[in-house]
Amino acid sequence: MNFRKKLSTLKVPHNKHTAGVHSICVDPPKEVLLPMTMHAGAPAVPVVAVGDYVRVGQLVARDEGRFSCPVHATVSGTVTAIEPYQQADGTKTTIIRIESDGKMERDPNLKAPKVETLDEFLDAVKSSGIVGLGGAAFPLYGKLDALRRNKIETVLVNGAECEPYITSDHRTMVEHSDLVVKGINVLKKYMPEAKFVISIEANKPDAIEEMKRVFADDPTVEVRELETVYPQGAKQVILYNVTGKVVKGGQRLASLGVIIINVTTLSKLAQFMEDGTPLIDRCVTVDGSAIAEPKNIVVPVGTPAKYLIEQAGGLSTEPGKVLIGGPMLGHAIGSLDEPIQKATNAILAFNKKDSKLLEPSDCIHCGRCVSVCPVFLNPTAFDRAMRLENENERADTLERESLNQCIECACCSYVCPAHRPLMETNKQAKRFVRKHYAAKKEGGK
Ligand code: SF4
Ligand code: SF4
Incomplete structure (x- = not known):
C-alpha cells in the first residue's frame, strides 16, 4: 500500500447535534432480535430453545469456528423464536427472539472473571462477547491474541469518531472516563512496556479535556488531538497519522508493535473485568433531519430501530431513508424492525429532500x-x-x-x-x- 506524505482526507460537515447532550437510558423494548452474525467470523450457535426463560447476560449462543463470538441475552424474558432472518444488507443469518418481561433480571452467575495469566485473560475476553465497536465487529479476543506473539509498543485508543452525526464514542469519553482508565489499566498488565495514545479529533474538546484530566498523572498515556477530517478513524489512516507507520496489504498491525482499540470497546472490556457483564448494551446516536429529538440512547443489543426512534421523539416527517450507521459507512434499512447489533453506533433518519439520490452519469475523468x-x-x-x-x-x-x-x-x-x-x-x-x-x-x- 502506498501512502502520500500527507494522507488525502475530506472535510465533511460534522452535524454532531448530540455531542453536548448527556446520553439517556430507557426502559427495555418489548422484544429483542439477536442475530448470530453480529461479529466478523463464524456465526454463533444457539444454546437455548424456544420457551426458555433467560436472564440478562446469560449465554444464548456459543462461539463455534474461526473468530466466532458468543451472544448473551440482553433482556430477561422468554425465547419466542429461533429462526432464519435476512438482514438489511441482504445477508442471511439466524436470530434468537426474546420477549422481554420488563424486569431486566440479571443472570446471578455473572461475576468478575478471575484471571492471572495471559491465557486466562484471553479466555475470559472470549467469553465476554466483546467485539470491536468502531464498526468492524472483529472479536476482541482475536485482536488481543496477538499478545502471544508480538511485543506491543503502542496501543492506539481510537476516539476519532470521524463519521458525521455519530457521537457515541464521544459521550463514552465524557461520561465514562473512569471505564477508559480501568480499561487501560487492564491492558497494562499484559503490555507492561506499551505506551497508550488516546487519539481524538479536535472537534471533541470536552472529550480531549476529560481524557487529559483523568490521565494527567500517568506518563504512559498520551492524549493526542487529531485534525478533524474524514476518515481519520480508519485503521490505516489513524495509524499513519499517529505513529507514521504504514501497514502493508496482508500484514498484521501487531507485527508493527501496534494495537488499535476503539475507546468504547475498551470501556466495555473494563466493565466486563469489573463485574462480568458481557457485551449486552450500547449507546446509539439517533439523529438525522427526520428525527424529532436527536439523542444518544443506551439500549440492549437487539433493540429494533423503531423503538430507538420512538425514544428520540419519533419521526418529525416521513423519512426518505433510514440508515444503520453513519452517512458514509452505514447502510439503508427497509424496515424499522431491523435490530441494532453489537457494533451499531447510530440510527439516522433523513427527510425526503436529504435522501434524494442523484442519478449517476458517465465518468468525466476528473481524477x-x-x-x-x-x-x-x-x-x-x-x-x-x-x-x-x-x-x-x-x-x-x-x-x-x-x-x-x-x-x-x-x-x-x-x-x-x-x-x-x-x-x-x-x-x-x-x-x-x-x-x-x-x-x-x-x-x-
Ligand atoms: S472507498 Fe476504497 S477506493 Fe474509494 S476512496 Fe475509500 S479506500 Fe479509496
Ligand atoms: S474520475 Fe470519474 S469516477 Fe472519478 S470522481 Fe471523476 S467522474 Fe467520478
Whole structure:
C-alpha cells in the first residue's frame, strides 16, 4: 500500500447535534432480535430453545469456528423464536427472539472473571462477547491474541469518531472516563512496556479535556488531538497519522508493535473485568433531519430501530431513508424492525429532500476520486473492471489493481461529480472476487 506524505482526507460537515447532550437510558423494548452474525467470523450457535426463560447476560449462543463470538441475552424474558432472518444488507443469518418481561433480571452467575495469566485473560475476553465497536465487529479476543506473539509498543485508543452525526464514542469519553482508565489499566498488565495514545479529533474538546484530566498523572498515556477530517478513524489512516507507520496489504498491525482499540470497546472490556457483564448494551446516536429529538440512547443489543426512534421523539416527517450507521459507512434499512447489533453506533433518519439520490452519469475523468483516496487506489479502475465481460479478466484486473486494499471509506463516492457509486461498486467487486476464486478453487479439486 502506498501512502502520500500527507494522507488525502475530506472535510465533511460534522452535524454532531448530540455531542453536548448527556446520553439517556430507557426502559427495555418489548422484544429483542439477536442475530448470530453480529461479529466478523463464524456465526454463533444457539444454546437455548424456544420457551426458555433467560436472564440478562446469560449465554444464548456459543462461539463455534474461526473468530466466532458468543451472544448473551440482553433482556430477561422468554425465547419466542429461533429462526432464519435476512438482514438489511441482504445477508442471511439466524436470530434468537426474546420477549422481554420488563424486569431486566440479571443472570446471578455473572461475576468478575478471575484471571492471572495471559491465557486466562484471553479466555475470559472470549467469553465476554466483546467485539470491536468502531464498526468492524472483529472479536476482541482475536485482536488481543496477538499478545502471544508480538511485543506491543503502542496501543492506539481510537476516539476519532470521524463519521458525521455519530457521537457515541464521544459521550463514552465524557461520561465514562473512569471505564477508559480501568480499561487501560487492564491492558497494562499484559503490555507492561506499551505506551497508550488516546487519539481524538479536535472537534471533541470536552472529550480531549476529560481524557487529559483523568490521565494527567500517568506518563504512559498520551492524549493526542487529531485534525478533524474524514476518515481519520480508519485503521490505516489513524495509524499513519499517529505513529507514521504504514501497514502493508496482508500484514498484521501487531507485527508493527501496534494495537488499535476503539475507546468504547475498551470501556466495555473494563466493565466486563469489573463485574462480568458481557457485551449486552450500547449507546446509539439517533439523529438525522427526520428525527424529532436527536439523542444518544443506551439500549440492549437487539433493540429494533423503531423503538430507538420512538425514544428520540419519533419521526418529525416521513423519512426518505433510514440508515444503520453513519452517512458514509452505514447502510439503508427497509424496515424499522431491523435490530441494532453489537457494533451499531447510530440510527439516522433523513427527510425526503436529504435522501434524494442523484442519478449517476458517465465518468468525466476528473481524477477527484483518485486524488482523494487515502490508500492511493484508483477507483475508476475498479469501476471499469466490473464492466469487463470476461470473468477471469475481471477478477484478475481487480486483483492487480489491489481492490482488497480498499478500506470502503466512501471518500471516492463522496467527491465524484458524476455521482458514481464507487464504494458500492468496490463492495460488489469484492464479493465477486471472493466468489470467483472460491468457485475456481472448488472446480480445481
Ligand atoms: S472507498 Fe476504497 S477506493 Fe474509494 S476512496 Fe475509500 S479506500 Fe479509496
Ligand atoms: S470522481 Fe467520478 S467522474 Fe471523476 S474520475 Fe472519478 S469516477 Fe470519474
